[in-house]
Amino acid sequence: MTRSVSHPPYADPFAHPPETSPQELTAQLTPGARFQDVRFENYRPNPEFPSQAQARDQLAEFVRQAGQKASGGGFWPFKRRAPEGRGFYLDGGFGVGKTHLLASAYHAAKGQSGGSGGDVAFMSFQDLMYLIGALGMPQAIETFRNYKLLLIDEFELDDPGNTHMANTFLGGLMPSGVSVVATSNTEPGALGAGRFNAEDFQRQIQGIADRFGPHRIDGPDYRQRGTEPAQPLSEAEFAAWLARQNPQTTALMTHAELNRALLSVHPSRFARVLEQVSGVAVTNLEPMPEQGEALRFVHFVDKVYDLGLSAAFTGVPLNALFDDIYRNGGYAKKYSRALSRLSEMLREARG
Structure with a gap:
């Protein structure tokens, strides 16, 4: 990819994106670097919103019980069937600590399983959709059949296709004993509300909702407590940030270059691509009138954030990035x- 800045040479993780096998796709289903040190113990609930402490305690207990998942006992033909997996649904606005709690659940579950983590997976809902697309539904179900716990962040059914895949996937796993924790900004019974009203779609929505016990978590966006939303860096701020980075492990590109690069890599591989660098700089942010382009950028932002990469952006104000119709x-x-x-x-x- 041609760079507008050529000296010193900056990293280009998209030049040779690593190939990713199905085994590698599932191996990367862990909390990113930003959430490696989070635990239930260091979650700081807002005392003005008791539901935060309640959600933490309820989820910790759910994980403890999920860790006691038992396989069917006895001998054939008297072998008992393993109990069905249970669902815990954490519903609340963004910025109230849902991902912190979900990652804490992962670390707690890993500790119960002796640190192997082989039967616990952490992923976003979009990761799950991309993974099912990459593996195919039968292989995806088979891949996770022996897991005790799946942790799915930002469970959001944006279209009937996603709904059908989620319902099929959960229906293939939870009856055999796989428990699931999901977070979302929407109550489980209202997933997809106001967007799709087809009878079959609503039936599948209800089928998913019935698998989960909902738990509400309230509060303001902690990322904005006492602050105004930040805006892209000025030229001087960007130059100061860039001077602190290692060029060999920092990706520097314009927004237009990034959009072209994201088209060349399947979203399920974004994390593997970004693991090659320690920092990302995107200059000349521009409005994104095309929704596909905007959603790829959103997934990119999620991965940069989850991986804890140093990041800098210049260009238009953040509120101008996405069309009001989409927002x-x-x-x-x-x-x-x-x-x-x-x-x-x-x-x-x-x-």
Whole structure:
């Protein structure tokens, strides 16, 4: 990829994206670097919202019980069937610590299983959809059949296709004993509300909702507590940030170059691509009128954030990135969370 800045040479993780096998795709289903040290014990609930402490305690107990998953006992033909997996659904706005709690659940479950983590997986809902697309539904179900716990962040059914895949996937695993924790900005019974009203779609929505016990978590976006949303860096701020980075492990590209690069890599491989660098700089942010382009950028932002990479952005104000039609449509919560995370990373870039 041609760079507008050629000296010193900056890293280009998209030049030779690593090949990813199905085994590698599932091996990377762990919390990113930003969430490696989070635990139930260091979650700080807002005392003004008791539901936060309640959600933490309820989830910790759910994970403890999931760790006691038993296989069917006895001998054939008297072998007992393993109990069905249970579902825990954490519903609340973005920025209230749902991902912190979900990652804490992962670390707690790993500790119960002796640290192997081989039967616990952590992923976003979009990761799951991409993984099913890459593996195919039968192989995806078979891959996770012996897991005791799946942790799915930002469970959001944006279209009937996703709904059908999620219902089929959960229906293939939970009856055999796999428990699932999911977080979302939407109550389980209201997933997809206001977007698709086809009878079959609503039936599948209800089928998913019935698998989970809902738990509400309230509160404001912690990333914005007491602060104004951050905006892209000025030229001077960007130059100061860039001077602190190692060029050999920092990716530097314009927004237009990034959009072209994201088209060349399947979203399920974004994390593997970004693991090759320690920092990412995207200059000349521009409005994204095309929704496919905007959603790829949102997924990119999520991966940069989860991996804890140093990041800097210049260009238009954040509220100009996404078209108002999209920000207020079916994907509104994806865009809102991306803007919240961009704002936090920009504050970090300023030091």
